[in-house]
Amino acid sequence: MGETPYWNPRHETMPRVELESLQVRKLRTLLAWAAEQVPWHAKRLADAGVSPGDVSSLEDLRRLPFMTREEWMEGQLAHPPFGPILAAPEEAAIRYHMTSGTTGRTPIRVLDSMKDWEWIAEMWCYGLWGFGVRPRDRVFVAFGYATFIGFWGLHYASEKLGCLTLPGGAMTTEQRVRTIVDMEATVVASTPTYALRMAQEAKALGIDLANGPVERLILSGEPAGSIPATKALIEDLWGAKAADTAGMTELGTIMMFECSEQPGGAHVIEDHYIEEVIDPGSGEPVPYGEQGERVVTSFGRGFIPVIRYRTRDFVLKQPGSNCPCGRTFDLYEGGIRGRVDDMKLVRGTNVYPRAVEAIVREHPEIDEFQIRLYTAEGIRDEIEVLAEVTEGDAVAILEQLGKELAGSHEGLRFGVRRADAGTLPRFELKAQRVLDEREVIGGEGERRQT
């Protein structure tokens, strides 16, 4: 077979009817495995009156109970350290990881075997290959290589592809930038925020990244990889194309990737997952083109069966045919659009951090920003954006930003203040730019939602 844009051509271009038939078959196998190996799953299926052999269509999926992070964490607390969800003996594991998620009081702890790790890398291969990464590439991984699963899978995928893999752990940002240039890396993997941070550092060092060796950026870990203004800024600063991907510790790897056509969204890896989109309130499915919460079922990680897991991620699904790449895998337009739990209610107006970022990033003069919510005069919710403006007329830029933020939030008044350069926090992983210092939580009329 000659050069192909697909990692698994048969599956990625499979007619939808056949693809769904494959998913149903894999679902039956998964349910049988989970019921046989995990009493916790067996009870849930029995309580729902479902026997694996009964499943004959994707519609039957809706008969299965949702699985939540809260249940998972409660299970861990009751049966430490891993909870009652392991389908294989701990001795079969070769690696431990935990989530660094931005919600929840307890980390989720996971184990994987040798086969599972090959599968984790396999999912990243769909993304790397689909975005044009090839064995001739040199892949720099700007990542801390610790218990957060992050880009571990990408590292192994890069090796599997035959790329020269450059691990970027335990380095300062300056060292990373210099290594990228000195080693002539053609691909860089990082969070969107850290891609911006490295670009700032390069500028401070007098390094012209835009005319450097990097051709592709693989972004993950934050929704910003699909925010058009942020992505455009990253591509401009690096002189490279950027692809969004998204994954979760609960799955061990990515479940969607952006192909080289850059259709403004990411393809779901549907031969390894079933992704449902539901109304987070009712739990009912929503159609193509309507935003909802993604619910994932994974066929790949046998060690921890994940069945109808409520991710709390907002997505908007579109048919794969919306992308000219030829894949039949559905698309999540705009990638992960935010978290169900992220929404802030400020004086009756819904504020999503992603939406604020999309507006801020239209101003490339702003290097870093922070959203701060606080209580004024003991009763009133206020919101302000602190911004480091490093170029241009800061007063005019911030005035314009304030107008744009209000204009896109039903007239809600945003305070906009200048922060001194370098004073706002920088992030390597999962940026947390929202500082909620309001005093009242909930209360009459639910005037606040955190």
Next chain:
Amino acid sequence: MTKLTPGERALADCYEQLKAALQEHADELPPFAARNARKALAALWQVANGLDLDPGQLYDSGV
């Protein structure tokens, strides 16, 4: 069931043979052979899975 090309069929056969070799002879193999065979089986499982051969799980074989 997927119709396999000759190359895919050969890899699917490799997977089955390697799996059987480990199930039947793992205890007789020296460490270098047993552990490298497991590593290879983990990779070949991805091939069998990608070809829709329903390769099952390998935890009993330590993979």
